Amino acid sequence: MPTLRALECLVEAVDRGSVTAAAAALHLSQPALSHQLAALEREVGAPLVERLPRGVRATAAGVAVVEQARVALAAARRSVALGRAVAEGAGGGLRVACAETMVAPLLAPVLRAWRLARPGVALSVVECRGARAVADLLTAQEADLGLAPRPERFDGRVTVVGEEEVVAVLPPDLDPGPALAWADLDGLDVVHFHPDNGLAAWLDEAAAAHGTTLTAVTRTRSATTAVHLAHAGLGVALVPTTALPPAARVAVRPLRPRLTRQVVVLDPAPSDALARRFTADLVSRGVPVPAAARRP
Known part of the structure; x- marks a missing residue:
């Protein structure tokens, strides 16, 4: 296989019509350049340049090889330029797997900033229903970076973005006061989660730890949908603050004792420069608290 050198x-010898001039342009000695040409001719099995009294010219085989050599060299230059752009955060692509509740409040602002500052970077998003689904996509190499609650297990770098609280969204006819104790949930209808959403088992375990059992009046796979169902009067929904619509006028109360979880970035390839830059921007933004959760 011929080398790019x-x-x-x-190409340089044919373009300049001189081995001496080509060697000077490439900062090589004349014997070194002649050695490269001889090795290439052995590879092809035919002379590629014809030595003339005053320079060289391409043979028929040389003309054919030069044509494809230009294509190969141009591709090599593009590869290097693309690699440099990716390393500088100005090119390439990034596939982000994100827990569904975190797409709008956490991921979208960073995506918009990158779209404006780095238009050469292709960004795509895959929504997931929990940390396990995000980790599975990264393990299967179907995503490059993950944004989710901290999973039970992940073989890669985990960077903490911040912490979010689980709050209670109340139906319009329920007002337990400034906070909702876990014991207050006994006997109340709860808008719960489908088992394939990681919140389902986690909330059941948290309730059991406080001596409470959650009574599911209905189940949904989406925390955002749970907010709307609670607001419609079906029951109490326990959701992370990232699931609260920013402008929604819903009744929200903190839980006592508090229940929180870490929000993290999962990176299976910590050496990737583009992923590192994106992670730094997510950490810099942090986890915002929506107005509905601040009012109490």
């Missing part, structure tokens, strides 16, 4: 020597 040998192809570069051939």
Whole structure:
């Protein structure tokens, strides 16, 4: 297989019509360039340049090889330029797997900033229903970076973005006061989660730890949908603050004792420069608290 250096020597010699001039342009000695040409000719099995009294010119085989050599060298230059752009955060692509509740409040602002500052970077998003689904996509190499609650297990770098609280969204006819104790949930209808959403088992375990059992009046796979169902009067929904619509006028109360979880970035390839830059921007933004959760 010919080297790019040998192809570069051939193109330069043919373009300049001189081995001496080509060697000077490539900062090589004349014997070194001649050695590269000889090795390429052995590879092809035919002379590629014809030595003339005053320079060289391409043979028929040389003309054909030079044409494809130009294509190969241009591709190599593009590869290097793309690699440099990716390393500088100005090119390439990034596939982000994100827990569904975190797409709008956490991920979208960073995506918008990147779209404006780095238009050469292709960004795509895959929504997931929990940390396990995000980690599975990264393990299967179907995503490059993950934004989710901290999973039970992940073989890669985990960077903490911040912490979010689980709050109670109340139906319009319920007002327990400034906070909702876990014991207050006994006997109340709860808008719960489908088992394939990681919140379902986690909330059941948290309730059991406080001596409470959650009574599911209905189940949904989406925390955002749970907010709307609670607001419609079906029951109490226990949701992370990232699931609260920013402008929604819903009745929200903190839980006592508090229940929180870490929000993290999962990176299976910590050496990737583009992923590192994106992670730094997510950490810099942090986890915002929506107005509905601040009012109490």
